[in-house]
Amino acid sequence: MEFLKQSFELLEKRELAPKVNLYKVRAPQVARARKAGQFVIVRVCEGSERIPLTIADGDPVAGTVTLVVQEVGASTARMAQVKVGECFADLLGPLGAPTHVSKIGTVVCVGGGIGIAPVHPIAQAMKAAGNRVIGVLAARHSGLLFFRDEMKKACDEVRVWTDDGSDGKKGLATDAIKEIQAEVGKIDEVVAIGPVPMMKFVSKLTGELGIPTQVSLNPVMVDGTGMCGGCRVTVGGKSKFVCVDGPEFDGHQVDFDELSRRQAIYKEDERRAMERLVKEVR
């Protein structure tokens, strides 16, 4: 093992869905150390933000990590401009606590939209621990689905649900859980990752059904090492730092409404940063 300055070269990039890109980045130290559920912080270039991104896959031998990123604002749009062979300025990780993985029985791993990427390594780890893993890919429509083959490899079974019925069954992630519950009888754990409303309603349902549920949160973050507290969320009435206490929490304890409000603090600034980027690109 060496401790040298690293350069985070982009080795592969492909579009998985409109505005959703896969990035395979050289980061041998992160690839070696990372476990399911952990994330990295990327700073694309001088002047850009530090963006927290959950690791979607990794290869310790090749020394690479895979990130799946949706273009939602200036920083992620800036990321999409990086070409294969160029480098990200900075990449720090693996951050956060790994997913608690043990053999418990039947585990349902729900990925909603972009959340399919971070749920993938957790499904892999749950399966490796000897669980029966049912994957649920949920999205608004078929065009937003990706990682179908990867999830098929990671899970015992994969089910697809779309809001408009353009692929798989028509309905929401909650409908998928209800269906699985009715079929298999007992779900021992649900792991749900996706947009905040999806995680909120899945947690509400599984609370009623009495199924332990883990969610992975992606709040606004700066350093990712416990230093700033910008990522704090209320869990079970107590304030927690997602970067060091999470990113995964008991879905039945998370204050999702507060999380949504905190995620919206910088909407205006985001628009301004986007304008700056557009000007630069011209």
Place this chain on the structure above:
Amino acid sequence: MAPTIAPVPKDLKKRFQTPRQEMPAQDPVARGKNFEEVALGLQGEAAQLEAYRCIYCKEPDCVQGCPVGIDIPGFLHEVEKGNFSEALGILKSTNLLPAICGRVCPQEEQCESLCKTGKSKGNRPVAIGRVERFLADWERAGGIAKPVEIAPPTGKKVAVVGSGPAGLACAADLAKFGHKVTVLEAFHKPGGVLVYGIPEFRLPKAIVAQEISSLEKMGVEIVCNFAVGLTATIEDLQQQFDAIFVATGAGLPYFMDLPGENLGGIYSANEYLTRVNLMGAFDPEHNDTPVVRGKNVVVVGGGNVAMDAARTALRLGAEKVRLVYRRSHDEMPARGEEIEHAEEEGIDFTLLTTPVRYIGDEKGRVTAVECRKMELGEPGPDGRRKPVEVVGSEHQYPADVVVVSIGNGPNPLVPRTTPGLETKKGKIVARDASGRTSMKGVFAGGDIVLGAATVILAMGAGRQAAGSMHEYLQTGVW
């Protein structure tokens, strides 16, 4: 290094009569709108005059007051004579980071508090810090210091975890002893609190960068984007390095657990300052990272960091910056100079007051702080009178930004991931001043051991650890 003892000069009276040289500063109104350095530093002649105020006492107590033991009379005598290169050489032989120390050390509580000139009736101590800063600035302006001697390579490899004041001071000394030093930093830029915490107007980042680059020139390697505990553990490092110094600092901000504390616009001082300083939010033309710019900013706390946050808010365009502190003016832990600067700039000090809850709008953004008045009661264990809340004294201040600056706990990354390391309340336990921990070859120092303290105490701890690490590397005795 032993302090220089020179014969007492004959012109003592004249020395005593020379007034302390005041340091020019930017106009308070103008500086409240820019991020440029506030204190402008002494010029050459003024620095020589200031050094002339040293009376060559036989027992230079000032050196005892310096956590890193700089030969203060030695460098003052050379400055007096105009030998700036020699003076800087003396200074740098014990302190490789003089531009930083000259700016952020609380000299009035350290070297200057023990200065004999200052003990004479009606006189004030030699402004040692200002002369130190002058020398560092002189070098930056192109002056050449007598080079620091570096011992031949020992072949030993040392890892320094964290590039804040303790880590940098330790790395500098270890490099001087001839060891191969690798500094591991989690952020994308080295410097720790010197770059994320202390604002540009108090410590320009170009100065920090320059002091760090002089360490690199000495052969110190700095690796950023490396979080020890996560990217690799202390055990992993032990496979590669002969000794390790852990200086990860006090980077876990405290909050007060008040209702509404997670509303938008409420920051820890760490987050607020990191956004502005490290991420450059003060300059949105060139940086994407945003910060909420409030009209009415309330800062909670009375330490140096609270002053930094309040003065930063002013520079970001706040109309009213109110600093809320639960005790009175005399108990404020901030340096006198920082409090004065903040007062001059128009920060409103609302003392004997504490927040009790935060009020927000329908979007979840803070709009007001509800406070309660405090009274000072009996002295507590630390000798300071304990503040007691006055029942029924609730009142509100409007606020669209609140910065909570009530201190920091130890950073949890290394303690949580190093089972063999003895800790107490999250802090790493060092056996003694040597910095030895419960793990062989692993030393620790600075805020991760002391709890949140000052830059110079951390530097002192770093230097002490470097000394004991050098001894350990040579003898193998733990």
